[in-house]
Amino acid sequence: MLMNMKELLKVAYENQFAVGSYNVANSEFVRVVIEAAEEQNAPAIIQIHPNEIELLGDEFLAYVREICHRTHVPVVIHLDHGGSVEDVMRAIRNGFTSVMIDASHASFEDNIAVTKEVVRLAHSVNVSVEAELGTIGSNEGSSEGGADEILYTDPEDARIFVDATNVDTLAVAIGTSHGQYKHSGKPELKLDLLEKIHEQVDIPLVLHGGSDNKDEEISQTYLHGVSKINLSTDMKNAFFKEMRTFLSENTGAYEPDVIMPSARNAAKEVVKKKMDLFNSTGNASHYIK
Numbered sequence: 600m601l602m603n604m605k606e607l608l609k610v611a612y613e614n615q616f617a618v619g620s621y622n623v624a625n626s627e628f629v630r631v632v633i634e635a636a637e638e639q640n641a642p643a644i645i646q647i648h649p650n651e652i653e654l655l656g657d658e659f660l661a662y663v664r665e666i667c668h669r670t671h672v673p674v675v676i677h678l679d680h681g682g683s684v685e686d687v688m689r690a691i692r693n694g695f696t697s698v699m700i701d702a703s704h705a706s707f708e709d710n711i712a713v714t715k716e717v718v719r720l721a722h723s724v725n726v727s728v729e730a731e732l733g734t735i736g737s738n739e740g741s742s743e744g745g746a747d748e749i750l751y752t753d754p755e756d757a758r759i760f761v762d763a764t765n766v767d768t769l770a771v772a773i774g775t776s777h778g779q780y781k782h783s784g785k786p787e788l789k790l791d792l793l794e795k796i797h798e799q800v801d802i803p804l805v806l807h808g809g810s811d812n813k814d815e816e817i818s819q820t821y822l823h824g825v826s827k828i829n830l831s832t833d834m835k836n837a838f839f840k841e842m843r844t845f846l847s848e849n850t851g852a853y854e855p856d857v858i859m860p861s862a863r864n865a866a867k868e869v870v871k872k873k874m875d876l877f878n879s880t881g882n883a884s885h886y887i888k
Contacts, residue, residue: 608767609803691724
C-alpha cells in the first residue's frame with residue numbers, strides 16, 4: 600500500500616509512534632524492509648539517497664514501486680537528502696511519493712527559499728516534503744554526508760521555518776550523526792531541546808542518524824513529536840557482517856541464492872527489533888479503513 604509521507608506520519612504523530620525509514624542500496628535491502636514490515640504488521644519507509652540512485656540507476660525504482668504496491672502494509676518511497684531542486688525533480692519523475700530537500704548548510708534565508716520552491720513543486724503532484732534545520736553530524740564510513748560539527752536546531756527558528764515553508768516534516772538536529780560511532784560511548788541526545796522544538800512546531804519531526812544510539816533515548820523521541828527515524832548503518836552492518844562470515848566459512852560459494860539468504864535474515868532481524876523500539880510494530884492496522 601503506497602502512500603505519501605504526510606498521510607503516513609499523520610497517523611504516527613497522533614498515536615505517538617515512529618516509522619522507521621530504511622536506506623536501501625539494492626533489492627536485497629528492499630526485501631529486508633518489506634518482509635520485516637509484513638511480519639511485524641508495521642508501516643515502513645523505503646529511503647534512497649542520491650548516492651544510492653547513482654549506484655542503482657533510475658530503472659531500479661520501477662521494481663521498488665511494484666513491490667510497494669503489492670504489499671498490504673503502508674509504505675512510502677522517500678528521497679533522502681536531496682541536495683537540489685534537480686535531485687527532487689528526478690525523484691518525482693521516478694515515482695517517489697516523498698522527497699527531502701536538504702539546504703541545511705545554506706543560510707537560514709536560503710534554506711527557506713529553496714524549501715518553499717520544492718514544497719510548491721512537490722505539493723502540486725501530491726508528493727510530501729521533508730526539510731532539515733540545523734546539521735546532523737557525520738561519522739567515518741558514512742556516504743550520506745553531514746557536518747563535522749553538529750549545529751543544534753533552534754526551536755524558535757524551527758517555528759519560523761515551518762510557518763514560512765509549509766513543509767510537511769522537519770528533520771531536527773539534537774545530537775545524532777550519520778554512520779557508526781567508533782568511540783566506546785554512544786551519543787547523548789538532547790531530549791530537552793527536542794521537547795522545546797515540539798512545543799513550537801506542530802508537525803511530525805524526523806530524527807536522522809538513528810543507528811547506534813541508546814535505546815532508552817530513542818524510545819523517548821516519539822513521545823515528543825518524532826514520527827520518522829532514519830536507519831541505515833545498523834541494518835547494513837548486520838547484512839555485510841553475516842555475508843563476510845558466510846563467505847569465510849563457505850569459500851566455494853558463488854551463487855547469490857546460496858550467499859544472500861542468511862545476510863538478508865540477519866538484517867531483517869535488526870529491522871524488526873527497530874520496529875519494536877520505534878513502537879511501530881502492529882500499527883499498520885491504524886491505516887486499514
